[in-house]
Amino acid sequence: MERKGSKKNVVILAAGDFPTHEVPLRALREADFVVCCDSAYGQWKAESGKWKAESGKRKTESGKWKAEKPFVVVGDGDSLSEADKSALGDRWMQVDEQDYNDLHKAMAYAMSGRWKAESGKWKVSILGATGRREDHTLGNISYLVTFAEEYPGADIEMLTDHGRFTAMTGRRTFSTFPRQQVSIFSMNPEQPIDGQGLRWALDGFHARRWWQATLNEALGTEVTLRSDGWLVVFRTYEPK
16 A cells, blocks of 8 residues: 655656656655766756756745755766766766666665665655657666566656556555556566456456556546566556
């Protein structure tokens, strides 16, 4: 069951389409810490510069924007100039290995050290992970399962301009609202899916293709899903 709490918020900013919807933008503005992929640093620098210029003039629902916030930039450095690296100083974290992409490197940093030890106290929101190249988009979305496996119990979501992606296995109840669109992508098609609170019931359904459990709809304030395989669940911000 999802519950609101006093978790601190860390945002990972990838180099896809920079968010424009208020939900991911609010997550970025109100983050307690930002881990920026090096290929997204130009976007982050431009946006944080605007916040500094507008600080004190605009407010979010919870008060003034956090125009100044701690952040680091993580990656192999091929997207940064030497001037940027020098200006970043100890905020620049170079990771040269090439087996994983910058999103994975940023998550590894975000979940290292005390954050890993206190993962239950942090909420991690991934922004800018979709758009632009479609292969990057699909790869980044599927990384949610890898992150859930690598950091069990961590609260991790991917926010886009249209909704939020969450990886799950076992049983989970999601907060919803009537007519919210819910799409389910099975990473293990041999494992059945059960679902309650949906317009089109799922009772031991095998989604053998990604499209087969998409575009469902919440009937009320909760949807409960269960599967012994990994699912990636997408919920829209707006009703149909």
